[in-house]
Amino acid sequence: MNEPVKNMRIILRVNGEAVEAEVPVRRNLVDFLRGDLGLTGSHVGCEHGVCGACTVVVDGAIMRGCLLLAVQADRCDIETIEGADESGRIAALQAAFHRRNALQCGFCTPAMLLTAAALLAQNGNPTRDEIRECLSGNFCRCTGYQAIVDAVAEVAEVVEAKA
Amino acid sequence: MKFQAPIGLSLPRDRAKRLLAGRGQFVDDIQLPRMLHLAFVRSPYPHARIAVIDAVEAAAMPGVVRIMTGADLAGVVSSWRGTHGLFPDMKAPEQTALATDTARWQGEAVVAVAARSRAEAEDATEQVIVDWEELPVLGDAQTALGDAAPSIHAELGGNLAFFAEIEQGDVETAFGDAHVVVERRFRFNRHTGVSLEPRGLIADYDPASHRLTVHQSHQTPHQQQDLYARLLNIPEQNVRVICPDVGGAFGLKHHLYADEMTAIAASKLLGRPVKYIADRLESFLGDIHCRDHTVTARMAFSAEGDILAIDIDDLFHAGAYSQYPRSSVAEGNQIIRLCGIPYRHEHYRAKVRMAYLNKSPLGHIRSVGHPIACAVTEHLVDLGAKRLGLDPIAVRRRAYLRDEDCPIVSPGGIALERPSFHGCLDRALERIDIDAFRAEQARLRERGVHRGIGFATFVDLTAIGPEYYGEGGQHISAQETCLLRLEASGGIRCYTGATDQGQGIDTGIQQVVAGIVGVPMDDVKVNSGDSELCPVGGGSWGSRGAALAGEAALRAGRKLRLNILNIAGVLLQKSANSLDIRGGSVVDAVSGATHMALSEVAEVGHFKPYTIPDGVAADLTVIGRYASRNRMFLPANGLHVAILDVDTDTGLVEFRRYLVVHDCGRILNPMLVDEQVRGGVVQGIGGALYEEFIYDDDGYLRNGTLADYLVPMAAEMPDIEVEHLQTPTTTSELGAKGVGEAGTTGAMGAVLNAVNDALSPFEFNLSEFPLTPPRILRTLGKI
Numbered sequence: 001m002n003e004p005v006k007n008m009r010i011i012l013r014v015n016g017e018a019v020e021a022e023v024p025v026r027r028n029l030v031d032f033l034r035g036d037l038g039l040t041g042s043h044v045g046c047e048h049g050v051c052g053a054c055t056v057v058v059d060g061a062i063m064r065g066c067l068l069l070a071v072q073a074d075r076c077d078i079e080t081i082e083g084a085d086e087s088g089r090i091a092a093l094q095a096a097f098h099r100r101n102a103l104q105c106g107f108c109t110p111a112m113l114l115t116a117a118a119l120l121a122q123n124g125n126p127t128r129d130e131i132r133e134c135l136s137g138n139f140c141r142c143t144g145y146q147a148i149v150d151a152v153a154e155v156a157e158v159v160e161a162k163a
Numbered sequence: 164m165k166f167q168a169p170i171g172l173s174l175p176r177d178r179a180k181r182l183l184a185g186r187g188q189f190v191d192d193i194q195l196p197r198m199l200h201l202a203f204v205r206s207p208y209p210h211a212r213i214a215v216i217d218a219v220e221a222a223a224m225p226g227v228v229r230i231m232t233g234a235d236l237a238g239v240v241s242s243w244r245g246t247h248g249l250f251p252d253m254k255a256p257e258q259t260a261l262a263t264d265t266a267r268w269q270g271e272a273v274v275a276v277a278a279r280s281r282a283e284a285e286d287a288t289e290q291v292i293v294d295w296e297e298l299p300v301l302g303d304a305q306t307a308l309g310d311a312a313p314s315i316h317a318e319l320g321g322n323l324a325f326f327a328e329i330e331q332g333d334v335e336t337a338f339g340d341a342h343v344v345v346e347r348r349f350r351f352n353r354h355t356g357v358s359l360e361p362r363g364l365i366a367d368y369d370p371a372s373h374r375l376t377v378h379q380s381h382q383t384p385h386q387q388q389d390l391y392a393r394l395l396n397i398p399e400q401n402v403r404v405i406c407p408d409v410g411g412a413f414g415l416k417h418h419l420y421a422d423e424m425t426a427i428a429a430s431k432l433l434g435r436p437v438k439y440i441a442d443r444l445e446s447f448l449g450d451i452h453c454r455d456h457t458v459t460a461r462m463a464f465s466a467e468g469d470i471l472a473i474d475i476d477d478l479f480h481a482g483a484y485s486q487y488p489r490s491s492v493a494e495g496n497q498i499i500r501l502c503g504i505p506y507r508h509e510h511y512r513a514k515v516r517m518a519y520l521n522k523s524p525l526g527h528i529r530s531v532g533h534p535i536a537c538a539v540t541e542h543l544v545d546l547g548a549k550r551l552g553l554d555p556i557a558v559r560r561r562a563y564l565r566d567e568d569c570p571i572v573s574p575g576g577i578a579l580e581r582p583s584f585h586g587c588l589d590r591a592l593e594r595i596d597i598d599a600f601r602a603e604q605a606r607l608r609e610r611g612v613h614r615g616i617g618f619a620t621f622v623d624l625t626a627i628g629p630e631y632y633g634e635g636g637q638h639i640s641a642q643e644t645c646l647l648r649l650e651a652s653g654g655i656r657c658y659t660g661a662t663d664q665g666q667g668i669d670t671g672i673q674q675v676v677a678g679i680v681g682v683p684m685d686d687v688k689v690n691s692g693d694s695e696l697c698p699v700g701g702g703s704w705g706s707r708g709a710a711l712a713g714e715a716a717l718r719a720g721r722k723l724r725l726n727i728l729n730i731a732g733v734l735l736q737k738s739a740n741s742l743d744i745r746g747g748s749v750v751d752a753v754s755g756a757t758h759m760a761l762s763e764v765a766e767v768g769h770f771k772p773y774t775i776p777d778g779v780a781a782d783l784t785v786i787g788r789y790a791s792r793n794r795m796f797l798p799a800n801g802l803h804v805a806i807l808d809v810d811t812d813t814g815l816v817e818f819r820r821y822l823v824v825h826d827c828g829r830i831l832n833p834m835l836v837d838e839q840v841r842g843g844v845v846q847g848i849g850g851a852l853y854e855e856f857i858y859d860d861d862g863y864l865r866n867g868t869l870a871d872y873l874v875p876m877a878a879e880m881p882d883i884e885v886e887h888l889q890t891p892t893t894t895s896e897l898g899a900k901g902v903g904e905a906g907t908t909g910a911m912g913a914v915l916n917a918v919n920d921a922l923s924p925f926e927f928n929l930s931e932f933p934l935t936p937p938r939i940l941r942t943l944g945k946i
């Protein structure tokens with residue numbers, strides 16, 4: 001019987017940069033991003049896919065970084081909050097969150113922004129209920145959610161007005 | 164007194180920009196050279212003797228550096244007891260960093276493994292063999308205080324930790340003479356703070372310099388500095404506690420935890436940095452929990468609706484140990500002091516019993532005891548009004564303390580300055596047309612829609628004074644200090660003893676300094692959360708930041724302003740009184756004409772001090788200090804109104820409206836205050852409808868994940884309207900009271916009353932929290 005495979009080599013793009021790494025097969029994606037690549041903007045809240053704090057973008061879709069293994073991201077294109085921030089694609093959301101204080105401790109915030117951006121990419125004019133529904137996989141203990149909904153709705157109106 | 168902008172403006176927070184860019188620095192984001200990771204073997208049993216620990220195989224696992232038991236740490240870290248000098252009769256057992264002979268709750272840490280990585284540390288914990296001998300489990304307070312119950316701490320000779328009784332007037336006679344007496348038994352099941360970022364720390368002990376630096380997700384760095392110095396026998400000036408960005412705290416991060424103490428002791432033992440981050444299961448098993456009270460309460464009324472007497476019996480427990488250093492007594496103590504507080508009543512009796520039993524420690528989480536006192540009081544008022552056939556709003560109006568009754572010391576011993584109960588109710592009824600609501604409620608009932616309204620009036624005890632912990636013998640600062648430093652370029656560095664876990668107190672203090680000195684917001688940079696750099700303060704807990712740290716900032720700002728004007732006066736050959744600082748420049752106080760920039764003053768102060776005559780106060784680094792006098796608490800007050808529908812087929816509750824009217828005195832930043840209230844309400848709704856630790860009959864926790872411990876998510880939560888009255892306290896110049904508890908305090912009571920109002924056609928009466936669909940359906944007789 002062969003020894004179990006402990007490590008694997010993966011090649012992927014992270015925030016536009018080519019990454020090649022040897023990772024333990026049991027390491028999940030968010031631990032790899034945080035610990036191996038120093039991308040600490042993605043957070044770990046529950047490690048069982050409920051709180052949403054580890055949300056990252058994998059090949060254009062938002063996913064739970066704690067429910068994916070790093071090896072599953074082999075040959076994928078990953079975007080984290082650091083990449084989304086630097087590209088400017090979520091600048092309007094960031095500004096609205098700031099203006100309305102749609103964050104307190106900020107631990108859920110990077111994932112909340114990536115989730116809200118995914119919603120607005122699909123639906124440029126969501127209702128408040130649709131915003132709440134879309135964000136209901138992201139736990140925020142501080143704000144009570146209202147300011148977050150307000151901020152997303154404000155950006156949606158601007159997007160809609162421009163369209 | 165009117166204060167200059169930006170005090171009172173809704174301004175966004177500087178810190179938020181960093182967090183929005185993913186550039187926050189939480190403790191688990193920090194890596195130190197040679198850092199080890201800690202994982203624990205925890206007791207799988209609620210109560211068991213630890214007979215033998217065999218770690219031979221575990222020690223040989225890859226990456227393992229050291230395996231530690233209680234015996235290994237005995238010479239490194241002292242034990243502690245969660246006593247409180249104000250409650251000398253309270254008994255508290257000795258607690259150690261790792262359990263030694265006996266584990267007394269499921270999840271208590273017994274063995275610690277330090278390894279190169281967390282994964283390797285966890286691998287090794289699975290190979291540690293512990294020979295457990297199960298012991299009988301005490302799972303509820305009633306059983307724990309029964310005659311047959313064995314003592315879970317033999318040294319205490321019984322499980323009764325604390326008993327207190329307050330009595331004023333002639334309660335029995337008042338009940339005997341009453342027109343109507345209502346009585347209920349309330350159950351408040353157990354929940355906790357559930358900060359999204361779990362507890363965590365990196366302890367970094369340097370044996371060469373005998374220095375300890377702890378990076379910790381915590382609310383109170385100075386408190387921890389003192390504790391670590393004493394428990395590890397390190398000179399306090401060598402201990403530094405740094406709280407980086409903290410991902411939510413809500414009271415659960417202002418304690419000493421045994422597992423965290425173990426990590427720090429491990430660093431001292433190993434001479435290397437040690438990181439410990441609780442995972443979610445460890446958080447649920449080990450974070451301080453709250454509530455778990457059974458309150459039996461009755462209220463006596465006259466025919467007109469006057470409240471004649473109140474009788475309260477609260478039974479709760481501390482879990483297996485009294486939390487340290489504050490003790491676990493406060494939740495029960497707050498309940499017996501706060502019941503009935505908004506109302507005129509002469510005859511009052513309240514008693515509390517606290518037990519020890521085999522559950523994790525229970526203590527201070529946001530709004531300690533308050534939601535229970537509020538829900539009990541306000542539900543009894545609704546029940547009384549119903550029995551009397553009176554409008555519950557009219558009963559409240561009649562019985563609320565009036566301006567002419569105040570100042571007053573309540574029967575529970577709380578000094579009230581100028582509460583605005585009537586004003587809050589008036590404001591609420593300006594927003595909610597109660598007659599239209601009742602008419603709509605009747606129409607909806609005909610269609611099978613069950614809509615209810617619930618009112619909850621409360622007092623929230625904010626900004627605890629130094630007497631509470633000072634007399635208690637705990638080293639917990641209730642004074643606040645603010646240090647300001649005018650830089651040579653004219654900008655101001657501010658260091659505060661308060662800490663910011665997202666509330667925005669950094670911004671509030673920045674506004675106070677900018678407003679008092681007379682400079683733009685951007686010219687002030689606030690630093691907090693470092694026990695070495697920041698002047699001594701209490702951190703953040705108990706709604707204290709604005710009231711205490713804000714006042715200290717005001718005093719520091721005045722001193723700096725005065726010294727700047729002193730120097731400018733010398734330079735301009737004018738009296739300092741004729742000058743003012745506006746927009747960051749020294750101006751003529753009358754004409755407003757600009758004389759000079761602050762940088763010009765600072766340049767002289769820093770580099771040409773010889774031009775300032777002796778005797779002119781010209782320090783450009785100043786300290787302001789504030790400690791309240793002769794008051795234990797600074798009570799604020801408010802009112803919640805919930806309007807909601809209850810589905811009688813599913814038992815689900817859906818909010819239609821939620822309104823809060825609160826009076827926290829002077830408001831530094833309305834937007835941040837509103838957001839504090841909203842977040843608090845949603846946390847309170849969690850306790851009212853969803854959040855509950857479920858234990859089986861043998862004392863085992865059944866829901867240790869976020870998938871089955873339900874927290875409020877965006878889809879179920881209402882928009883929350885927030886209104887303020889501003890009755891500044893006269894005990895400080897700024898006049899601010901606290902607001903952190905206000906959202907949470909009233910939510911359980913408002914939701915309870917609204918659900919019972921919605922279902923009033925069914926002779927429905929539910930008073931067990933949370934009000935889950937199964938409980939609602941059972942009370943309706945549907946399941």
